[in-house]
Amino acid sequence: MSxxxxxxxxxxxxxxxxxxxxxxxxxxxxxxxTVVVVEPRLAxxxxxxxxxxxxxxxxxxxxxTLTRQVIGLDVRATTAAWLRMVRSIRNLGRPGxxxxxxxxxxxALWDTKARGLGQPLHQLLGSVRDEVPxxxxxxxxxxxERQLVDQLTGWVAQGIPRVKMKIGTDRGRSWRQDLxxxxxxxxxxxxxxxxxxxANGAYDRTQALxxxxxxxxxxxxxxxxxPVSSDDLVGLGELRGRLxxxxxxxxxxxxxxxxxxxxxxxxVDVLQADVGRCAGITEWLRVAATAAAFSTPLSAHCGPxxxxxxxxxxxxxxxxxxxxxxxxxxxxxxxxVLEPVAGALRPGPGLGLGLSLRRAEAAPYRVA
Numbered sequence: 001m002s003x004x005x006x007x008x009x010x011x012x013x014x015x016x017x018x019x020x021x022x023x024x025x026x027x028x029x030x031x032x033x034t035v036v037v038v039e040p041r042l043a044x045x046x047x048x049x050x051x052x053x054x055x056x057x058x059x060x061x062x063x064x065t066l067t068r069q070v071i072g073l074d075v076r077a078t079t080a081a082w083l084r085m086v087r088s089i090r091n092l093g094r095p096g097x098x099x100x101x102x103x104x105x106x107x108a109l110w111d112t113k114a115r116g117l118g119q120p121l122h123q124l125l126g127s128v129r130d131e132v133p134x135x136x137x138x139x140x141x142x143x144x145e146r147q148l149v150d151q152l153t154g155w156v157a158q159g160i161p162r163v164k165m166k167i168g169t170d171r172g173r174s175w176r177q178d179l180x181x182x183x184x185x186x187x188x189x190x191x192x193x194x195x196x197x198x199a200n201g202a203y204d205r206t207q208a209l210x211x212x213x214x215x216x217x218x219x220x221x222x223x224x225x226x227p228v229s230s231d232d233l234v235g236l237g238e239l240r241g242r243l244x245x246x247x248x249x250x251x252x253x254x255x256x257x258x259x260x261x262x263x264x265x266x267x268v269d270v271l272q273a274d275v276g277r278c279a280g281i282t283e284w285l286r287v288a289a290t291a292a293a294f295s296t297p298l299s300a301h302c303g304p305x306x307x308x309x310x311x312x313x314x315x316x317x318x319x320x321x322x323x324x325x326x327x328x329x330x331x332x333x334x335x336x337v338l339e340p341v342a343g344a345l346r347p348g349p350g351l352g353l354g355l356s357l358r359r360a361e362a363a364p365y366r367v368a
Contacts, residue, residue, distance in 0.1 A: 004044035005075045005116050010067045010105065011039040014059040014368035017329050021147075023140040026168020026202030033325050034367075035333060036101070037357060038062060038108035042075055048112025049334075049355055052104035052276035053303060053326065054097060059368045061101040065089065070105065075113045082106055082282040099254040099279040106280025107306060111352035120309070120354065122347040125281075127312035131346035134304060135196060138324030139165025139185070148181060149188045151324065160322065160343045162194035164223065167211075168202025175203070175211055179218075186219040196223035203227055205235045212243040221245055225272070236267035246270050251301040253278050259287045263294040270318060274301035281310050288314035305330050308338055308345045309353060320345060333362045 016034045023030055036058045037051045052058065069084040085105060089098040114121040136155030139148050152163045165185055167178040186195055197215060199208070208227035215221035223246045228235040230249040240247040250272035253259050259278075262268060271291045275284040291298045292314065300307035300320040304327060307320045322340065330337045336355045338345045348354050 004042065005046075005113075006043040007040055007070050007073050007075050007081075007109070007112075008043045009041045009071065010062065010108070011041065012059050012062045012067075013037045013039075013366060014056045015333060015362055015365040016056070016367045017332060017365050019325060020328075022142055023325070024142045025140060025166040025198065025200040027171055027200045029142070033329050035329055036062070036104045037333075038104045039357070040070075040075065040108050040112040042112065042116055044116075046112060046116045048108055048115050048352055049357060050104055050106070050108025050111050050353070052100050052107065052306070053329075054100040054276070056368050058097055058101040058104060061089075061092075061097065062105060066101060066105050070109065075109060075116055078106065078109050078113060079282055081109055082280065086279065095254040095258075100277055103276045103278065103280040106282050107275065107353075110281045111355075114352040118351065120347060120349055121352050122309040122312045125285075125310060125313050127309075127347075128315055129312050129317075131341075131344040132300075132308065132311040132317065133162075133319040133344050134160060134322040134340055135162035135164055135194070135319055136160045136324075137164040137196075137198075137302075137321045139163070141166045141169045145181060145184055149184060152185055153188050155322075156189050156193050158340055160340060161192070162196060162319070162343070163189060164196035164198055164225070164321070166200065167197045168199035172199075172203040172207050175207060178211070179214060182215060182219050182221065191220065194222050195219060196225065197221055198225035199227050201226045201229035205232075205238065208235075208239055209242060212239060212245065216243065216245045223248060223270075225249065226251075230262075233262060233265040233267045237265055240267065240269055248272055248299065251277070253287070255279065256283060256286050256290065260290055263291060263296060268296065270297045270299050272299050272301045274303065275306050275310060276303045277301075284310060285313065288316065292316045302326050304345060305334070305337055305353065305355065309347050312347060332365070333358060
């Protein structure tokens with residue numbers, strides 16, 4: 001059986017999908033989402049699928065550097081494959097696109113291993129729960145108030161009991177407008193729905209403290225994501241000690257040491273980690289265990305279909321971000337995408353991640 005489970009090849013493709021309208025948060029604007037898809041092939045003919053969001057350059061890195069690191073390995077040796085990939089990008093730098101490219105391959109290998117062994121991925125990983133809570137996420141600063149309210153109330157109508165919107169407009173200069181928009185949303189969603197905000201590091205420490213107090217007191221906001229830059233661990237820690245809501249960060253973590261430093265600094269109430277950025281499932285589970293060692297809850301950042309299986313594993317997992325752009329691209333590119341039920345995603349009985357590429361529908365978006 002070992003020879004049959006040997007990795008014989010990797011097929012890599014890249015897709016760029018325009019957003020419905022231009023989108024922005026407090027510190028960045030964008031008009032498209034790029035998805036890098038990896039499909040391993042085993043000696044026995046089994047194929048799998050994994051992907052990560054990022055840039056088309058990831059596809060070239062996978063094809064020219066990472067593929068040869070995993071060819072010939074037994075697909076069950078996911079940690080060995082991961083180590084070989086990490087060592088191969090030493091001179092390229094671990095944070096950023098290198099880790100995101102590794103994530104796409106690692107996810108694909110885990111999916112293929114599960115398929116080769118005839119199991120759903122969440123069962124292979126050893127789940128402790130059958131479903132994972134989600135929160136609706138979008139609410140971009142470029143949305144009109146009508147678009148903003150319609151999107152968030154739409155999630156509430158679907159049974160999702162927590163929603164998140166962007167603030168920090170114009171890098172914090174339009175903070176009064178931020179508060180007005182939060183107030184409109186709170187009125188629209190009612191008092192029973194949890195309201196989260198994400199500033200994407202747009203404020204300075206003083207602004208963040210003043211705004212955070214108002215958000216909590218006036219609008220019962222429960223979650224303040226990146227009130228200041230996630231690189232400002234001292235500032236995050238100070239805000240955490242003074243604000244009556246959860247201060248969160250971590251989405252820009254690409255390796256375990258980043259998360260360890262954030263936890264040692266006492267910078268967050270809830271740690272965020274993105275399996276498509278932090279080099280895949282192999283590292284994400286280590287991050288989850290490290291957070292547990294610091295008695296800190298973990299929240300999965302974006303990519304809900306990438307996290308649906310692995311998020312069933314950590315006991316300290318709080319929820320998954322059900323991010324608008326990624327939900328939309330998932331439905332355009334893949335069959336088998338999970339739908340929320342009562343505010344949660346429940347991995348199904350399909351093998352691996354349970355996804356398959358919609359090749360004909362995806363073809364118009366392919367760029368590499």
